[in-house]
Amino acid sequence: DAGVIQSPRHEVTEMGQEVTLRCKPISGHDYLFWYRQTMMRGLELLIYFNNNVPIDDSGMPEDRFSAKMPNASFSTLKIQPSEPRDSAVYFCASSLTSGRSRTDTQYFGPGTRLTVL
Amino acid sequence: AQTVTQSQPEMSVQEAETVTLSCTYDTSENNYYLFWYKQPPSRQMILVIRQEAYKQQNATENRFSVNFQKAAKSFSLKISDSQLGDTAMYFCAFMSYNTDKLIFGTGTRLQVFP
Numbered sequence: 001d002a003g004v005i006q007s008p009r010h011e012v013t014e015m016g017q018e019v020t021l022r023c024k025p026i027s028g029h030d031y032l033f034w035y036r037q038t039m040m041r042g043l044e045l046l047i048y049f050n051n052n053v054p055i056d057d058s059g060m061p062e063d064r065f066s067a068k069m070p071n072a073s074f075s076t077l078k079i080q081p082s083e084p085r086d087s088a089v090y091f092c093a094s095s096l097t098s099g100r101s102r103t104d105t106q107y108f109g110p111g112t113r114l115t116v117l
Numbered sequence: 118a119q120t121v122t123q124s125q126p127e128m129s130v131q132e133a134e135t136v137t138l139s140c141t142y143d144t145s146e147n148n149y150y151l152f153w154y155k156q157p158p159s160r161q162m163i164l165v166i167r168q169e170a171y172k173q174q175n176a177t178e179n180r181f182s183v184n185f186q187k188a189a190k191s192f193s194l195k196i197s198d199s200q201l202g203d204t205a206m207y208f209c210a211f212m213s214y215n216t217d218k219l220i221f222g223t224g225t226r227l228q229v230f231p
Contacts, residue, residue, distance in 0.1 A: 031217060043208070043221050055217065089160055101214035105152065108162035 002026070004109035006092050012115045018080040021112045024073055025094030031103050034067055034077050035091040037111075043091075049075065050097075082116045089113050119144045121211050123222035130199045131230050137184075138194045138225045140209030148214040151185065151192045156224075157205040165207070168192065196227075204229045 005024040013019055025032045033048040047057040052069045060067070064083070069075040079086055089111045098104040120143045130136035142151070153165040168176045168185050175183050180200075184193045196203055209222040 033219075042223055045218060048217060050217070091162060093162075095217075101148070101150070101212075103212075103217050104150070105164060105167055106219055107164065108154075111160050111162075113160070 004092055004094050004107055006090075006109035006112050008112060009110060010113050010115075012117065013082055014117050015083055016081045017116075018078065019082045019086075019114060019116075021077040021090050021092075021114070023075045023077070023092030023109060025075070025092070026107055027073070029094035029096050029107075030072070031095040031097070031106075032069060032075050033093040033095070033106060034075070035093065035108075037089045037091060038087075046077070079114075082114075084116045087114055087116050119146070119211055119213065119220050121209055121220050121222040123207075123209055123225050125225045126223075127226045127228070129228040129230060130196075132199055132201060134199055135195060135197045136199055136227065138196075138207050138209075138227065140192045140194070140222055142190050142192065142209075142211045142220075144190070144211065144213065146213045146215065150212045150214075151183075152210040152212070152219070153181070153183070153192075153194045154208045154210060154221075155203075155205045156208065157202075162208075166194065199229045201229050201231065203227060 007022045034046040036044045046059045047067045049069045067077045091111045092109045093106040095103045095106045122141045149170045151168045155163045155165045180197045206224045208224045211220045
């Protein structure tokens with residue numbers, strides 16, 4: 001089975017440009033998570049969805065960030081306009097509702113390294 | 118609030134030797150998961166091992182095993198017969214049954230030397 005797929009793997013853009021990161025979760029998984037990883041702040045949860053519905057976006061840094069999940073197999077994270085401080089690795093992860101708990105193991109995609117000049 | 122602490126920022130080990138990475142956590146919950154993830158230089162976050170708190174038996178995955186001490190809230194990772202490919206950042210993580218969120222430690226950077 002294919003794991004979580006993210007694109008692009010690398011993105012270099014100039015300040016002020018719009019950036020769109022894409023994620024395809026593992027087929028059948030009903031949770032999708034977006035994380036950001038930086039040296040200073042480590043791994044931060046930005047937003048997550050359950051059954052395509054955003055559940056918690058409290059980690060989204062500001063209004064320049066938005067995320068959508070139009071269907072069970074696709075999600076986007078958009079930054080508009082981008083700033084140099086947005087440079088980071090962005091991960092998408094997915095998981096499955098569990099019988100015992102709300103959800104179980106999160107499986108991560110390979111990440112997108114974003115550089116904003 | 119739950120917290121995860123990894124007190125060893127860096128560790129090193131010689132190839133073929135055994136190394137143990139420490140992790141402690143704080144929670145008032147009784148039902149939860151604990152995980153170790155590995156992040157090699159490729160940046161991919163790879164699940165190494167998973168433990169459910171209700172299970173007394175320590176999880177093992179080939180050369181990787183854990184020492185889960187629920188009363189002490191300790192969850193250490195033992196890597197046996199270390200290989201160069203084990204060089205990576207290792208993150209300990211906690212998730213309660215009652216939440217959807219993973220709580221990560223700050224990571225331990227492991228270097229395996231030939």
